[in-house]
Amino acid sequence: MAGILSLVRRLFPHPAPGESAEISVRDAYDVPRQRWPERPWLTVCMIQSLDGSIVIGGTSGGLGNPTDQEVLVTMRSVADVLLVGAQTVRAEGYGVPSNPRLRVGVVSRSGSGLDFATPLFESGRAFLVVPEDAPEVPVPSVRAGRGEVDLASALAAIEADVIQCEGGASLNGALLAADLIDEITMTLSPMLVGGDGPRITARAPEVTRRMQLAHVMEDDGYLFTRYVRA
């Protein structure tokens, strides 16, 4: 794919004297991650504009560049399962991941409004993550909580070492509220976009949780950051 094996410029950690600042996206992002005894490691992969929006015209596509795509593909290669909010699946027409070992968990209160005739669901690689009292659905499901998904219990029930959450804002907010975010790979796009687009999390209660900076890379004016649970 375009941009594959891109080199990015490492800004942090600072290269040692005499060491090249250039590093491949794979070397930057394909680092060891370990599941917790009780649940998988949860990493969130998002892109935002300079003024904090995660969308242009309702989707994220216009914010990125080929290197950001490569970050997404690389992070998908280190994950066992993708987790996505139902609204992102509806808004972005979520397709089947090219990596054949990846499964996709779609989080929803009821599964309503999701099109189970799309390639994503027909591939057999997607499952729903719904509350125990949600109606029957025509695809496999993980069930936890009542009324809405108890995300900690749901993650514990998913067979995986690493789960990559790909948004959107409300699912990220629910994960933050449950203190389940272990890592954020956040690309800062060099775009000002205005509008009233959501930020990376929505609807979470106010929290003050400091994350630890793991790296900052630069390419073509884009900053590629990685923060982990401090």
Ligand SMILES: NC(=O)c1ccc[n+]([C@@H]2O[C@H](COP(=O)([O-])OP(=O)(O)OC[C@H]3O[C@@H](n4cnc5c(N)ncnc54)[C@H](OP(=O)(O)O)[C@@H]3O)[C@@H](O)[C@H]2O)c1
């Ligand atoms: N820039 C980026 O990197 C990026 C990445 C992803 C998405 N996006 C954008 O973000 C937007 C979507 O974000 P969003 O906040 O509107 O929606 P979202 O987080 O994708 O999905 C929200 C839906 O997820 C389900 N959900 C979330 N938490 C739940 C819980 N605890 N229990 C049960 N269900 C739960 C509900 O589904 P039901 O409605 O089915 O009950 C809820 O309506 C889109 O415009 C998309 O393009 C941007």
